[in-house]
Amino acid sequence: MANEEYVTDSSSDFTEYWIDLFLGIKGNEYFCDIDDEYIRDRFNLTGLNQEVSKLPTIIDIITDLMDIELQPEENRDALEHNARILYGLIHARYILTSRGLNKMFEKYRNGDFGYCPRVHCQLHPLLPIGLNDQPRLASVKLYCAKCEDLFNPKSGRHAVVDGAYFGTSFPAMFFQNFPQAIPIHSKDTYVPKVFGFKLHEYSKLNRWRELQRKKLEARLAKNGVEITNVVGGFKAEEDKPVIQQ
Amino acid sequence: MPSEGEEDYIPWIQQFCEAFAHDYFVPVAQEFIEDDFNLTGLSLQVPYYREALYTILDYQVDTADDNDASITNGGNRPVQNKAKSELPNKALLSHSADLLYGLIHARYITSKPGLTAMATKFERNEFGSCPRYYCDGMHLIPVGCTDIPGQETVRLYCPCCNDIYLPSSSRYLNIDGAFFGTTFPGLLVKMFPEIENQCRIRINKFNQNDFGLKLFGFRVNELSSSGPRMKWLRMHPKTQEEKQEYENCEFQVPDNDFDSEVEDTDGEGDLIDDDDKTMASDDE
Numbered sequence: 001m002a003n004e005e006y007v008t009d010s011s012s013d014f015t016e017y018w019i020d021l022f023l024g025i026k027g028n029e030y031f032c033d034i035d036d037e038y039i040r041d042r043f044n045l046t047g048l049n050q051e052v053s054k055l056p057t058i059i060d061i062i063t064d065l066m067d068i069e070l071q072p073e074e075n076r077d078a079l080e081h082n083a084r085i086l087y088g089l090i091h092a093r094y095i096l097t098s099r100g101l102n103k104m105f106e107k108y109r110n111g112d113f114g115y116c117p118r119v120h121c122q123l124h125p126l127l128p129i130g131l132n133d134q135p136r137l138a139s140v141k142l143y144c145a146k147c148e149d150l151f152n153p154k155s156g157r158h159a160v161v162d163g164a165y166f167g168t169s170f171p172a173m174f175f176q177n178f179p180q181a182i183p184i185h186s187k188d189t190y191v192p193k194v195f196g197f198k199l200h201e202y203s204k205l206n207r208w209r210e211l212q213r214k215k216l217e218a219r220l221a222k223n224g225v226e227i228t229n230v231v232g233g234f235k236a237e238e239d240k241p242v243i244q245q
Numbered sequence: 246m247p248s249e250g251e252e253d254y255i256p257w258i259q260q261f262c263e264a265f266a267h268d269y270f271v272p273v274a275q276e277f278i279e280d281d282f283n284l285t286g287l288s289l290q291v292p293y294y295r296e297a298l299y300t301i302l303d304y305q306v307d308t309a310d311d312n313d314a315s316i317t318n319g320g321n322r323p324v325q326n327k328a329k330s331e332l333p334n335k336a337l338l339s340h341s342a343d344l345l346y347g348l349i350h351a352r353y354i355t356s357k358p359g360l361t362a363m364a365t366k367f368e369r370n371e372f373g374s375c376p377r378y379y380c381d382g383m384h385l386i387p388v389g390c391t392d393i394p395g396q397e398t399v400r401l402y403c404p405c406c407n408d409i410y411l412p413s414s415s416r417y418l419n420i421d422g423a424f425f426g427t428t429f430p431g432l433l434v435k436m437f438p439e440i441e442n443q444c445r446i447r448i449n450k451f452n453q454n455d456f457g458l459k460l461f462g463f464r465v466n467e468l469s470s471s472g473p474r475m476k477w478l479r480m481h482p483k484t485q486e487e488k489q490e491y492e493n494c495e496f497q498v499p500d501n502d503f504d505s506e507v508e509d510t511d512g513e514g515d516l517i518d519d520d521d522k523t524m525a526s527d528d529e
Contacts, residue, residue, distance in 0.1 A: 117376045117413065118377075118408055118411075119400055119411060120409075143458075146475075147475050149456070150379065151376045151378060154376070169461050175458075175471035176460065182471050185475055190402070190407065190409045192404075192431035194428050195428050196427075196428075199435070204494050205491070207494035211499065212477035213478075225470075230470075233470075
């Protein structure tokens, strides 16, 4: 049904689906659309009645069984607000299911979540992640699988989206499901230079970090994990200018 | 000055710094450019060097007499009129002037007044904040990956995570990195120790916080291909042991004791791994 929405959309010009309206709001570009069946299955909503009041009404609004205009005017704003929260919280659960993951994979491939700003990551696509699974604690962050780090969204309108709408588990689940999407990590690092000479303390720290990496490589090798130029491993380097003094 | 007594005349340098996407540049002091010593070697890198230089300084480009006149009387800009006869292409001259100014700028910002001017911009966060979450909005410093013009665009250096980033707006994607140079961020950080202090506060704040992917609260094991493999990139020595190890990295990566250390730490490392880095399965 969710997929047919776009087809029927063009023929009926008087009403738009709530989910389509929601996804069209600026700042909601990170969300994917959730199947109606998933929302209507009460099992999937276990515990969410503690986060929003009037759960059944809100579900009806999201799934377009009830028009929000029919509600008393003073309640509409609160209902719409709660509907958005509920959609977000269901979204966090939905994107861990196989259909949700596939939809998010499509968005990931299109770069809908942006690209890693780190120079050595060479514009690797990002994934949204929450720092908490409880709503209203932290805004959404972006995870780069190449440098395994968290970034703030570039645009201010994404910086206000709640992280709980994506959840803490999403990227881990994503890469369990799509191991082919795991990148080959880059060993490149940056050391500031003054007139061509590396700054000593930064260089020293860099050497220590290289040591940590080598230890990791040794640990992995000991356990028989292949790491050179394979998914999840490191890109082989021709020469390592880092060590030179 | 001659007929061009325009009231709203803007010096070339000011025009350049106010141009679109040129907000990373600081105005270079006139005296700095007038000192030939500061320009050593640039004549080999910039075509129409002399004309470009005169353009920047708002001198008249044509004859020696006119130049003298404009030095004393401030600028007028008859460059355009004369340029056609002397130079085949006005656009070429303006490109040369941009290039020359950029290269002078890279030198100027490593001088004391230049550093101070850039530090003010840094303080005001005019180069943007580090996009990395754990850097907590640390201000960035523009840097070039090379000192040769025409190779790489400008990058931004974060002194906190010691990494370089692409500017968040695409309008900076045609600003040459060589106009800031490779030396500048290192020098700025060393000249203003306050910057390093700010970084240290941030590093200490987040060093305890050990980010790694979790699935339903369980950490992914590092033996998994999606496991944590890049932690070394942001690590700082924490424990006494690590600090000792860090000291050993003074001049080179210690190769020999690194094998034995792996053997040493591995026994306990495994235990820890089993304990809290349980590989969570994905049967949903």
